[in-house]
Amino acid sequence: MGQFMLRRTMYAVVTLFILSLTIFTVVRLTGDPVTLLAEPGARAVDLDRIRAEWGLDRSLPMQYLAFAQNIFTGELGKSFNYQMPVSTLYFQRLPNSLELALAATLISFVIGIPAGIISAVRVNSAWDNVGKTVALLGLSVPGFWLGLVMILIFSVWLHWLPTSGQGGWQHLIMPSLALGWYFAASLLRLTRSSMLEVLRSEYVKLARLKGLPGYVVLAVHAFKNALIPVLTLAGVNLVVMINAAVIIEVIFAWPGIGRLLYEGIFQRDFPLVQGVVMQAGIMIVVINLIVDILYAYIDPRIRLTK
């Protein structure tokens, strides 16, 4: 087990190293950030001054070393645009993103899981067709369009909800619906297929043969087992929602991490983009590492497989 953990940890470190190299290279392929830090009309001497100030006049290896050092110190560098450590910015925005992501996750659960179960139990019925339509719409209707339509209806026409920003629970409704809608659809589809698979399994048939009531078969035997892939997906979805709800956060002027990333990309704020991507990468890699170790702990076959 110890050897397995060591091997997995090393994989995680290598993954993060590759990620750091990739993001470092990719952001620099987009061009010189100084052209965006100073708008047209700025003098050449001012551009050179800004380059020197932010260390962009150094060689690429030196810049990478500085970036790597910043990862180890946990500061993740200093944002060009905000002039503060990226880690501070990230953790300032994290509660906002968590708030939105948790609300959206709740919505995706409330819509996706019951609808998925009903679709699976009443397969090919009208309920199933409704479920499938909802899933199709959820996956195909763009979040930005849904968000704008909701603003128009609920804010401008009906005056029920605020258009944007962060504040009370009213501010949370539209962005979390717009964000959760897509994930509800994906959960619905996965719950449906997972439930269908489980409902066809031998142990469910046995449970029915034993004469257990339908709801017990569904709740205790089928749903519990069908939930494993659904929860795994929901976990990944949550990380994505925290770190990459870019469009929804922009539409609703929500001060979260997704918008921070958007602003970083838009302004070529290298340290900010690198930092946010690394932070998200670390989150995903660590969660996967923990899941791998837990799987190995639960199922010895995994840790014995080379």
Added chain:
Amino acid sequence: MEKTKLTRRTVLRTAALTTTVLTTPFVRRGQTAEAVVPKGKMTLGWHSNIAARWLDPQQHDGTATPDNFLFANQDALIKNFRDKRYDHLALADKFDFAEDSKSATFQLRAGIKFHDGSPITPEDVRWSYEHYTGASAAVLHERTHAIDIVNDRTIRFSFKDPFLDFPILMGTGNVCGAGWFVPAKYYQKVGKDGFVQKPIGAGPYKLVSQQPGSKIEYEAFEGYYRPVHVKNFTIVSVPEAATRVAMLERGEADIIYLVPGELIDRIKNNPKLMLAPVVSGSWWLEFPGFQDPKNPFHDKRVRQAVSLTVDRKAINDAESGGMGRVSGNWINDDVEYALDWPQWETNIPKAKELMKQAGHPDGFKVDWLTVVPNYFPRGERVISQLKAIGIQTRLQTMERGVYLKRMESGLKEWPGVQIIMNATRIGGSWSNWYDGMFKCGGYQSQDMICVQALDDKFAKYAASFNPAERKKIAEEIQKVILEEYYFVPVFRHAFLNAIGPRLKAAKWEDVFPTALTTGYAYPWEDIELKETAAAEK
């Protein structure tokens, strides 16, 4: 009777007298500052994120954007204000620029304070100037010989040689931040990074809190020397235009910037809202590498034909809802020595004749037409219009940063036959435009546009200390550029903003007082809410 001799001093004296007369109403308002109790809350929907450097005049990036924030939180010795380009007396109540242009003396208003209660002293001015790192810092520092504190309210700058541009640089908020000084002790204590998190200034609004990049909350500074009418002022960053418009419609914002074309009608059709089309940046066509005799644009007749083909009114109508301005010069008329020039005609038959004379009766192929991103539709319109004289080309699109980098890199990035639809808005002096956009080696012109004779004249302009001579040279240079069609001016577009129903404004100019100087709403202290809005909690 002895005729009064027109000297620089008499001109300045007259200007000072005129300033006094014109500002008397404001002075009166200033004297009644105590009578105005700031009330209510006003919100501005800002159109992008909020960069930290815009909150610090010491880091001014040489562009118009910091204006919006500086006018709220900071103040300057002299500044651009309403129709005054750079010499409105702000924190200084007296400004004397020596006749030989070798020194400038400012006297601070009596009893003024920063937001933290510390008195504003000449030492703050000196320290800020000496430690200023923003745009034009090099030229200011190089040309300054000494800074002397004359007394507890007076400071004098002496220059190594006549420095005619000094007042423009000090007083133009969208060019340079050196005149917008900071509290020296506080700045040294918290450092540059600390200052942008909690900026302290001497402007009409003091900072209450900020969420970096997304929201700033200000409160009226009651120690300001002019009355401030609205108690709470919030700037919230809302990048999505449709959301900004919805905020205005719902009363969540009172002013929003940048209304895109497709949303203009929503504002126009709502009787409670008011569109504010501020005439802004200038657009023109340029022909990189036209000096090469093989380049078809080498022939003046071809360039003139292009000018005759462009339907400027149609572009203005389509791109700015007709609210921009079809002007003759490529340099905005709100800068020093900008030459007034009549509108250009559109005359396709004449253009065709010129093309024929130039040996291109059927036109020719241009590799690309590139327009400043992301204004691609206006590039498409020019391409479509040029077909009338047989010029066939395609639109080249690229990301804004890539475009700027390529402009900065010069002709090697623009091979073959190319047209660039360029644009800018630079404040201060015409020379900033020439220096950056036309001069050989300029920031955006590089080696793409090199007219040695004009550059020589410009060198003469830069070396001259005589305002009359400078004006003459400036106008001569601009005249040649226009007559030779080195640049083909297109139009000045409108920066479309909107005002909500809570503001006391009979017309949009009450909030955006002029097309001169800043393109944003200001002066913030003068903006008032209607009685009902002011009474809201």
